[in-house]
Every structure is written in C-alpha cells, then in structure tokens.
Amino acid sequence: MKVGIVGFARSGKTTVFNALTGARAEVGAFGSRDANVAVIKVPDARVDRLAEMYKPKKVTYAEFQFVDIAPNESAGDERALNPAALTLLKNAEALVHVVRAFENEAVMHPLSSVDPARDARALEEELQLSDLIIIEKRIERLEKEHKKDQELQTLTRAREHIEAGKPLRTLELSPAELREIKGFEFLSLKPMMLLGNYGEAAIGSEDPAGLHAVAEALGLVHIDLCGEMEMEVAQLPEDERAGFREELGLGEESRTRFLQAAYDMLGLMSFLTAGEPEVRAWTIPKNTRAADAAGVIHSDIQRGFIRAEVIGYDDLVAAGSATKAKEAGHARLEGRDYIVRDGDVILFRFNV
Ligand SMILES: Nc1nc2c(ncn2[C@@H]2O[C@H](COP(=O)(O)OP(=O)(O)O)[C@@H](O)[C@H]2O)c(=O)[nH]1
Numbered sequence: 379m380k381v382g383i384v385g386f387a388r389s390g391k392t393t394v395f396n397a398l399t400g401a402r403a404e405v406g407a408f409g410s411r412d413a414n415v416a417v418i419k420v421p422d423a424r425v426d427r428l429a430e431m432y433k434p435k436k437v438t439y440a441e442f443q444f445v446d447i448a449p450n451e452s453a454g455d456e457r458a459l460n461p462a463a464l465t466l467l468k469n470a471e472a473l474v475h476v477v478r479a480f481e482n483e484a485v486m487h488p489l490s491s492v493d494p495a496r497d498a499r500a501l502e503e504e505l506q507l508s509d510l511i512i513i514e515k516r517i518e519r520l521e522k523e524h525k526k527d528q529e530l531q532t533l534t535r536a537r538e539h540i541e542a543g544k545p546l547r548t549l550e551l552s553p554a555e556l557r558e559i560k561g562f563e564f565l566s567l568k569p570m571m572l573l574g575n576y577g578e579a580a581i582g583s584e585d586p587a588g589l590h591a592v593a594e595a596l597g598l599v600h601i602d603l604c605g606e607m608e609m610e611v612a613q614l615p616e617d618e619r620a621g622f623r624e625e626l627g628l629g630e631e632s633r634t635r636f637l638q639a640a641y642d643m644l645g646l647m648s649f650l651t652a653g654e655p656e657v658r659a660w661t662i663p664k665n666t667r668a669a670d671a672a673g674v675i676h677s678d679i680q681r682g683f684i685r686a687e688v689i690g691y692d693d694l695v696a697a698g699s700a701t702k703a704k705e706a707g708h709a710r711l712e713g714r715d716y717i718v719r720d721g722d723v724i725l726f727r728f729n730v
C-alpha cells in the first residue's frame with residue numbers, strides 16, 4: 379500500500395512522516411530531493427504467533443509505504459501542491475492530508491494564519507481542480523473525434539460532480555465506469571485521510587480545532603496527532619518509548635492509530651500464508667475472491683489456480699498445527715470464487 383502525504387508547506391508533513399515511520403528526514407528544510415520515502419511494517423500478532431508455531435526462515439509483515447513530497451516553497455505560493463507533486467501523487471493509492479493545527483510563531487503558515495478548516499477545504503479544491511483540468515482536456519479531445527462513447531458519458535458525469543464542488547471519491551461509479559477512468563489516476567478519487575497535526579497544548583482535549591466536524595462534512599476519515607512529540611518519541615530507543623508516552627499523556631502509538639484508520643478507510647484486511655520457508659501477512663481489500671488473493675502473491679498462482687486450502691487462524695492456533703487442524707476437520711478446500719476472510723491461513727494449489 380502506497381500512501382502519499384500532502385498538505386501546505388510547513389504543516390508538518392515531514393514531521394508526521396518521521397513520527398509514523400521512525401525515519402529521520404530533515405524537518406523544516408528545503409530538501410533537494412523530490413520526496414522522502416519510508417516503509418512501515420504492519421504489526422500483526424497473528425504473524426508473531428504463527429512464526430512461533432512454524433519457526434520459518436523468514437517472517438514478513440504487511441507493509442505501508444509513505445511518500446512525503448517536497449514542499450511547494452515558491453515564495454508567496456498559496457497552494458499546497460505544485461505540478462511535480464501532483465505527478466508524484468498519481469502513484470499513491472491513498473492520501474493523507476496533514477493539516478496544521480499547531481501554533482508556532484517561528485513557523486509561518488503560507489496563508490499567514492492557522493486555520494485547519496480552511497486548509498482542509500482548500501486542499502480538497504486543489505485536488506478537484508487538477509482532476510477537472512484533465513477531464514476537460516480529455517472531453518474536448520473525445521468531442522473533437524466525435525466519440526460519443528461510454529468514456530465521454532462517465533467523464534461528463536465526473537465533470538458535473540466536481541463542478542458541484544465534490545470530490546470524485548463521492549461519485550457513485552459502476553465497476554465498469556471505474557475501470558474506464560482508473561488510468562487517469564484522478565487525485566480526488568483516491569481515498570484520503572485528514573490528519574490534524576496539533577501542538578502539545580492540545581494533548582488531552584477533544585477536537586480542539588473542530589476538525590472532526592470538517593472531516594465529517596467532507597466525508598473523510600480523520601485522526602489527530604501531536605506530530606512533533608510523536609516524532610521525538612519515535613526516535614527514542616524502543617524500550618524507552620512506552621514510558622515517555624505515558625508521561626506525556628500521548629495515548630496509543632500514532633502508528634497503530636494511523637493503521638487502524640487506514641485499514642478502515644481503505645476497507646482492507648489480511649490473509650496469511652504459513653510454512654517453514656515463510657510466514658507472511660498479505661493485505662487485500664475486503665470481499666476479494668480467492669483467485670484474486672492468489673494474484674497478490676504471484677500472477678502465476680492466479681493463472682494456474684486450482685484450489686485454496688483454508689484454515690481459519692483461530693482454528694489453526696487452537697489445533698496447534700496444520701496437520702492437527704486438518705484431522706479435526708478445520709481445513710476447507712475452496713474454489714476461485716470463495717470470498718477470503720480476515721485471518722484465513724491459505725495454501726494455494728496451482729498448476730502452471
Ligand atoms: N510546535 C510545533 N511545531 C511543529 C509541529 N510539527 C511541525 N512543526 C514545525 O513546523 C516546521 C515545518 O515542519 P515540517 O515537518 O518540515 O513541515 P512540512 O513542510 O509540511 O514538511 C518545522 O519547523 C517543525 O519543527 C508540531 O506539532 N508542533
């Protein structure tokens with residue numbers, strides 16, 4: 379899963395990036411790189427437990443990759459995203475909008491004042507505008523070529539939706555329509571999370587900047603974070619973190635809270651594979667068919683799919699081994715249309 383971090387200059391994007399990933403990218407700086415990139419592993423107690431059972435050579439957790447784009451520092455620029463950023467974000471599967479909600483007189487907001495609700499709406503508009511430009515160009519082209527096909531109809535609906543001030547992620551699209559416009563990588567179609575970045579004064583208070591209501595009005599998932607403190611804690615040795623969190627009243631790990639919200643927002647779940655070579659978690663959208671889940675591992679397994687041998691995680695752990703789970707009748711043979719469930723431990727039978 380690839381997540382793009384967006385937001386106005388100095389909203390704390392790089393700070394939050396460091397907080398979530400434990401990276402040490404330079405904060406408050408005009409870097410020369412296009413983007414900072416880091417990967418986090420998704421903690422999963424089921425993987426840990428299966429690793430104890432199988433003692434595999436390799437243990438692999440699901441991963442999230444974060445891309446923290448370079449700031450739009452052109453002086454006086456009142457937008458969050460420049461053309462380079464817009465292009466980079468096309469590769470992201472989801473966006474996190476870091477909204478500045480901390481006061482710091484030494485750090486100028488590009489719009490001169492701290493106003494989280496304004497920023498949340500402004501960035502949403504930027505995404506929509508960038509989509510609208512692409513849509514209009516494409517429609518013009520299709521009309522010139524006298525192509526009155528399905529694509530033109532879908533794009534016309536998309537244009538009307540954006541002209542009504544709404545992001546494409548709230549437009550109802552049939553699977554066929556979605557396939558048609560997928561290639562454009564519209565930014566307002568990507569799932570987005572609002573992340574309020576608060577100063578330490580906000581610790582312990584409920585929604586101090588009123589961002590929850592804004593997120594709800596925009597139909598966005600949201601979380602609150604004290605970016606700077608979270609970053610400092612993330613950079614401590616691991617055994618000191620819990621103590622500091624408690625002392626500072628920081629609550630649950632920001633990474634855990636982020637991941638919960640992200641899985642929710644994206645409708646994700648995990649299935650597992652377990653054997654002596656490797657125990658591994660795989661992330662898939664809910665309601666994925668067995669054959670498509672196989673394709674996440676390798677396209678050959680999808681193509682040559684015969685059967686999925688499935689044992690529920692709880693049954694497997696209760697039985698103590700796959701052999702015992704099978705003896706107890708907990709192993710099921712499922713076909714390609716079986717809808718994979720969270721925590722299924724799967725062995726794919728295939729033929730290539
Ligand atoms: N007081 C305070 N300052 C912050 C916080 N988050 C970021 N900053 C400061 O804001 C400036 C910009 O942060 P940075 O992460 O580089 O923002 P970016 O431009 O969005 O990547 C830096 O000087 C940070 O130290 C925060 O939660 N509280």
Ligand SMILES: [Mg+2]
Binds near residue numbers: 406
């Ligand atoms: Mg930055």
